[in-house]
Amino acid sequence: MTSLSIAEAAEQTGLTAHTLRYYERDGLLLGSVERASSGHRRYTERDLAWIQMVTRLRATGMPIRDVRRYAALVRQGEGNEAERLDLLLAHREVVERQLSEVTAHLRAIDHKIAMYESSVAPAESAAGA
Amino acid sequence: MTSLSIAEAAEQTGLTAHTLRYYERDGLLLGSVERASSGHRRYTERDLAWIQMVTRLRATGMPIRDVRRYAALVRQGEGNEAERLDLLLAHREVVERQLSEVTAHLRAIDHKIAMYESSVAPAESAAGA
DNA sequence: CTCCGACTTCGAGTGCACTCCACGTCAAGG
DNA sequence: CCTTGACGTGGAGTGCACTCGAAGTCGGAG
Incomplete structure (x- = not known):
């Protein structure tokens, strides 16, 4: 059905x-x-x-x-739940490490973005003025 | 040098x-x-x-x-800072969406892990007893 | 009965990002 | 002089995860 x-x-x-x-x-x-x-x-x-x-x-x-x-x-x-758990826990660890790496890199990129924003914004106002 | x-x-x-x-x-x-x-x-x-x-x-x-x-x-x-900014901002958005997706999926996986932990842990104690 | 569209299989093709190979060159050590 | 090792090049090869193509089958509409 x-x-x-x-x-x-x-x-x-x-x-x-x-x-x-x-x-x-x-x-x-x-x-x-x-x-x-x-x-x-x-x-x-x-x-x-x-x-x-x-x-x-x-x-x-x-x-x-x-x-x-x-x-x-x-x-x-049933019977191999411990193995399944191991597999998922190992994966979880990989994912978490990667999440924190990506987050750290993103922060650095954000820093760059902030630099461009402060260099572009005044130019926009100047163009607008 | x-x-x-x-x-x-x-x-x-x-x-x-x-x-x-x-x-x-x-x-x-x-x-x-x-x-x-x-x-x-x-x-x-x-x-x-x-x-x-x-x-x-x-x-x-x-x-x-x-x-x-x-x-x-x-x-x-110099001169194309606005374009560079656009590119980085677009990327930033992609990364953030992906981070939140991965995080959400990870939470669901964690839920599964918790299920296995509660099914495996008692078995371990039983084996130990 | 014929045609259509949604499905089937097998195997080949694609896109991405490396990764490696074969062969050549160069500077230094024995 | 000869070897060694780090480097150079161009192009081929790899691994992953799909993605697609060709040809065939099936149930239902007209």
Whole structure:
């Protein structure tokens, strides 16, 4: 009932149909997506929830290969929660280091911006005067 | 005097010698780096300061092509500060949007981590008991 | 029955940012 | 004189993550 075509799933997830197929091929999903009798994929709520998690991992910079490892752990079922946790904690650390690096660089860029603002603003007033 | 070989510049900037040559070829620097009589590059303080700025832009995700545009503006000399400012402001906006997206995704991942922590920790105590 | 549009597969192509290779040159040390 | 090592060049190669193309299938509208 609540199963979507690939086009609908693409719309829901913000990915393209191409990317959804690619993720499935590459083992990033929890298994093969169900098929209608026509052979067309039917995405369930569970698929979409998982794809959202994949999207979060990707959006925070986790490489495809690590997402695949994580998916493999989840696919295996219960019992490896500690491994999953390790993987997520390691990722979290990477992301946080990167966030603080980017923030620091951004501050330096802001400094540059402030310099240009003080050199451009007076020129604008002069042009306006 | 205060000019460095490419190996030293690489060490100082955290880039590889390969990357330094690549950046120069690709127009990311402010001009051709000076050469010793041997033909070897000699990086000045000014070169290093600029390369640091390039590094900041790259580290915050600015595409090579935009860095090249920015370098071209700076190379042109005074008079285009407004354009440089526009470029940096546009970049700043992209970076900030991305920072907040990543932060939001990270929070969701943290939520997942918390779930695993509460499922793993009791298991550990059980194993310890 | 025919056509259309949405899907299927497999494999090739793309864009980005490096990264490396092969070969050549030069200055200094033994 | 010969070797060594750091550097030079041009161009090819790599890894990643998609992204697309070609050709085929299927269900439903006209």
